[in-house]
Amino acid sequence: xxxxxxxxxxxxxxxxxxxxxxxxxxxxxxxxxxxxxxxxxxxxxxxxxxxxxxxxxxxxxxxxxxxxxxxxxxxxxxxxxxxxxxxxxxxxxxxxxxxxxxxxxxxxxxxxxxxxxxxxxxxxxxxxxxxxxxxxxxxxxxxxxxxxxxxxxxxxxxxxxxxxxxxxxxxxxxxxxxxxxxxxxxxxxxxxxxxxxxxxxxxxx
Numbered sequence: 001x002x003x004x005x006x007x008x009x010x011x012x013x014x015x016x017x018x019x020x021x022x023x024x025x026x027x028x029x030x031x032x033x034x035x036x037x038x039x040x041x042x043x044x045x046x047x048x049x050x051x052x053x054x055x056x057x058x059x060x061x062x063x064x065x066x067x068x069x070x071x072x073x074x075x076x077x078x079x080x081x082x083x084x085x086x087x088x089x090x091x092x093x094x095x096x097x098x099x100x101x102x103x104x105x106x107x108x109x110x111x112x113x114x115x116x117x118x119x120x121x122x123x124x125x126x127x128x129x130x131x132x133x134x135x136x137x138x139x140x141x142x143x144x145x146x147x148x149x150x151x152x153x154x155x156x157x158x159x160x161x162x163x164x165x166x167x168x169x170x171x172x173x174x175x176x177x178x179x180x181x182x183x184x185x186x187x188x189x190x191x192x193x194x195x196x197x198x199x200x201x202x203x204x205x
Contacts, residue, residue, distance in 0.1 A: 009072060011159060024062060028074060029054050030175025032166050039175075043182040046175065048074075048101075049190055052082040056089055068092040074179065077101060077187070083200040094205040101183055102191035118144065122180035129177050130170070137167045 010025050017023050027034040029051050039045035055078060059067055068091050071079035076095035083090040099107070104119070113120060122129050133140045141163045146152045166172055 009159075012156070021068075024059065024064075024067075026055060026058055028078060028179075030179055031074075031172065036169075036171040036175040039178040039181075043178055043185055046178040046182040047186045047190065048077045048081040048182070049085060049187075051078045052085055055082060056086050059089075065089065066091050068094075070094040070096070072096040073098060077183075080200060081190075083202055083204075084194060084198055087201045090202050092203050092205075093200060100191055101187045102195055105184070105188050119180060119183065122177045123184040124177075125181070130173050133167075133173050134170055137173065138164045141167045 014023050014025055030036050030046060037045055044050070055069075066089050069079045069082055071077070071094070073096070076098040077100075079090075079093055079095050080098075080100065083093045104112075104116075142160065145155055145160060145163065149155060167176075
C-alpha cells in the first residue's frame with residue numbers, strides 16, 4: 001500500500017502468503033522505514049518508475065531475478081510500472097484498488113474529486129499540505145484511514161498506531177506529498193506516453 005508503511009497494510013495477509021511463497025514486503029521510497037530523499041522541482045525523485053526500479057534492485061540484491069508482484073494503491077501503481085518497464089523480471093502482477101494514473105486524471109470530475117480529494121490536496125505545491133498535516137499528523141492519519149476504509153474497525157489498532165508513528169516524521173509527510181506531486185505531473189506524463197503503445201505482457205489480476 002505504501003501509505004505510510006507496507007507492513008501495516010499487509011500484516012494480516014503476509015503470514016498466510018508466506019506459508020506457500022517467499023514474501024518480500026518492502027516499504028516504498030518515502031514511506032515507513034525506507035529512505036526519504038529530498039526531491040527536485042520536477043518531482044523526479046518520487047515517480048512510480050523510480051520506485052519500480054528501487055523494488056527491482058532490492059529483489060536483485062536478495063537474489064531474485066524474476067518474481068510475482070502484488071500491490072495495493074500506491075504499490076499497485078508501482079507494480080504496473082514495474083511490469084511495463086521490467087517485463088523480463090515481473091512474472092505475474094496483481095493490482096488492488098487502483099485505476100491507472102493517466103485514466104484517473106482523465107476521468108477527474110466533481111464526484112471523483114470529492115471521493116479522492118487527497119490526490120488534489122497532497123499534490124499542492126510550496127509546502128502547503130506538509131504544513132497542514134504537520135500541525136496534527138495523528139489526526140491526519142486517523143481521519144484519512146477512517147474515510148478510506150468506510151469501517152475503521154477493519155484496521156487493527158496496532159496497525160493504526162504504526163501508521164501514526166511513521167507519519168509523525170516530517171520527512172515522511174514531505175515524501176508522501178512528493179509521491180502525489182509526481183502522480184499529478186511526471187507519472188501522468190509517463191503513463192500517458194505509454195497508453196496504447198506499451199502493454200503489460202505478464203498475466204494480470
